Amino acid sequence: MIEANNLWKRYGDNVVLEQINMHVAEREFVTMVGTSGCGKSTFLKMLLGTESPSSGSLLLDGKPISSEPGPDRGIVFQQYSVFPHMTVLENVVAAKAFQRPGITGYLFGGAKKAARHEAAEILEQVGLSHALNRYPHELSGGMKQRLAIAQALLAKPRILLLDEPFGALDPGIRADMHELILNLWRQYKLTVFMVTHDLKEGFYLGTRLWVFDKLRHDPQAPNAYGASITYDLPVGQLDQRLYQEIDDSLRPVYTGQSEDGLEGQP
Amino acid sequence: MKRLINLAPSPVVSMMLALLPFALILLMYVASSDLRLEANPNDKLLPSFTQIGDAIHRMAFEPSKRTGEYLFWQDTASSLQRLGLGVLIAASLGLALGIFTGALPLVNAGVSPLLTVVSLVPPLALLPILFIVFGLGELSKVMLVAIGITPVIARDIQRRTREIPAEQLVKAQTLGANTAQIMIRVLLPQLLPKLIDAVRLTLGAGWLFLIAAEAIASTDGLGYRIFLVRRYMSMDVILPYVAWITLLAFLFDVALAWLSRRLFPWHANGGAQ
Numbered sequence: 001m002i003e004a005n006n007l008w009k010r011y012g013d014n015v016v017l018e019q020i021n022m023h024v025a026e027r028e029f030v031t032m033v034g035t036s037g038c039g040k041s042t043f044l045k046m047l048l049g050t051e052s053p054s055s056g057s058l059l060l061d062g063k064p065i066s067s068e069p070g071p072d073r074g075i076v077f078q079q080y081s082v083f084p085h086m087t088v089l090e091n092v093v094a095a096k097a098f099q100r101p102g103i104t105g106y107l108f109g110g111a112k113k114a115a116r117h118e119a120a121e122i123l124e125q126v127g128l129s130h131a132l133n134r135y136p137h138e139l140s141g142g143m144k145q146r147l148a149i150a151q152a153l154l155a156k157p158r159i160l161l162l163d164e165p166f167g168a169l170d171p172g173i174r175a176d177m178h179e180l181i182l183n184l185w186r187q188y189k190l191t192v193f194m195v196t197h198d199l200k201e202g203f204y205l206g207t208r209l210w211v212f213d214k215l216r217h218d219p220q221a222p223n224a225y226g227a228s229i230t231y232d233l234p235v236g237q238l239d240q241r242l243y244q245e246i247d248d249s250l251r252p253v254y255t256g257q258s259e260d261g262l263e264g265q266p
Numbered sequence: 267m268k269r270l271i272n273l274a275p276s277p278v279v280s281m282m283l284a285l286l287p288f289a290l291i292l293l294m295y296v297a298s299s300d301l302r303l304e305a306n307p308n309d310k311l312l313p314s315f316t317q318i319g320d321a322i323h324r325m326a327f328e329p330s331k332r333t334g335e336y337l338f339w340q341d342t343a344s345s346l347q348r349l350g351l352g353v354l355i356a357a358s359l360g361l362a363l364g365i366f367t368g369a370l371p372l373v374n375a376g377v378s379p380l381l382t383v384v385s386l387v388p389p390l391a392l393l394p395i396l397f398i399v400f401g402l403g404e405l406s407k408v409m410l411v412a413i414g415i416t417p418v419i420a421r422d423i424q425r426r427t428r429e430i431p432a433e434q435l436v437k438a439q440t441l442g443a444n445t446a447q448i449m450i451r452v453l454l455p456q457l458l459p460k461l462i463d464a465v466r467l468t469l470g471a472g473w474l475f476l477i478a479a480e481a482i483a484s485t486d487g488l489g490y491r492i493f494l495v496r497r498y499m500s501m502d503v504i505l506p507y508v509a510w511i512t513l514l515a516f517l518f519d520v521a522l523a524w525l526s527r528r529l530f531p532w533h534a535n536g537g538a539q
Contacts, residue, residue: 071441073439073440075440076412083437083452085530097447098442099441103446104446104450104451105446105448106450106451125362151441155441155442
């Protein structure tokens with residue numbers, strides 16, 4: 001369904017990604033791990049359409065992926081992905097309204113009623129039915145992410161992109177969210193790409209784990225070479241030794257250069 | 267003894283400290299006024315509170331001998347009408363300019379440089395041109411207020427539009443929203459409280475332009491009156507007028523803050539999530 005052929009991404013002289021080749025079938029659940037600034041988020045942005053490849057191709061069903069975000073690819077960010085000025089219910093109803101052509105993005109009459117009904121249903125599914133009339137600032141981090149997921153699912157995307165969606169959550173809540181996302185993945189027959197900092201999360205969730213790392217390293221010019229997919233592993237057949245090996249590779253003794261790299265840039 | 271930066275007054279002390287400078291100023295005024303009036307009962311510079319009270323009574327509660335109008339209220343109504351219209355025009359125009367330049371790079375490229383240049387023109391320098399073009403009537407005064415504060419509001423709203431996290435715009439697009447829907451449902455509602463903030467901040471400038479325009483060419487208005495009676499050194503009229511203008515400005519500010527909290531409960535408690 002999605003494939004990359006010799007994909008590169010550069011910002012000026014700074015090579016972020018190089019020689020990415022991959023093929024992902026429908027309904028896979030890919031988790032991506034890597035050090036900060038290794039380009040995993042950049043890769044996700046290319047799938048999303050807010051960044052485009054410098055060279056090579058990124059294909060969806062054999063055609064280059066659209067260079068702007070669209071309803072076939074849903075997204076949940078770590079933060080800011082719900083609308084702060086709408087209540088929980090309005091957030092989801094708005095998602096419904098955006099699917100229809102129109103200028104205002106408001107629904108009226110029967111359409112509004114139907115949308116509210118459908119919104120309440122999906123909010124029940126993610127466990128937010130007790131908070132329909134609250135504003136996002138009144139929700140906990142976990143509830144906010146549940147809302148963001150409900151919103152994304154309502155648009156019926158084929159691909160769901162998750163950019164460190166649970167990075168800011170407590171471990172206990174994170175486990176609940178894992179369960180939720182796995183259930184929804186099966187039920188909605190989604191193809192999921194998830195960026196995470198947490199290797200355990202990558203080993204536990206999904207069907208496939210990618211590790212992004214630099215194959216070549218020039219200490220004089222740290223940005224001369226980009227990262228690539230160094231491990232492409234089917235999840236479920238992983239042993240402890242390999243986990244340790246990857247875990248070590250993700251935590252190299254860093255040589256003083258900025259940890260954030262491009263990850264933090266908008 | 268705690269460090270000075272860690273010493274905070276209790277509510278009672280805080281209130282007293284707040285009132286203290288007002289009381290001191292009042293006291294100084296009364297003392298100096300008494301001193302001067304004792305030396306010269308016809309002194310006009312620092313009128314006593316009785317004289318000020320008489321002046322207020324004359325202006326506000328007795329019809330004018332010449333026109334039969336209650337001048338104080340007539341002045342207030344005229345000024346507020348001009349200020350209100352000017353601010354309304356500026357807010358609408360500023361919001362439209364700000365949201366379009368902030369959200370649409372194509373519009374921004376064409377309009378922003380002009381906006382920057384226009385905002386650098388001192389509005390008062392345009393006043394003669396406004397008088398020539400629009401005449402000495404109401405329109406030129408309203409236009410001065412509007413022209414004076416529109417660029418400020420527009421540039422503020424433009425910046426606020428860009429401050430809205432890009433994640434929200436991307437999210438809306440992945441939900442299928444088109445440009446108009448994003449602007450109306452995602453950007454506009456989040457900018458309205460910012461617009462109220464911008465209006466609160468520019469109201470001071472609005473008063474400035476209003477009073478300047480009224481001082482130069484008008485037949486009524488709060489600014490007109492204080493500049494008119496200056497010829498007779500009527501401090502007993504000028505002082506209450508200045509106090510009244512200050513009170514009005516304060517009331518508008520409080521009312522707008524209240525309106526913002528009331529209409530946008532999500533904004534007061536966190537804003538961009």
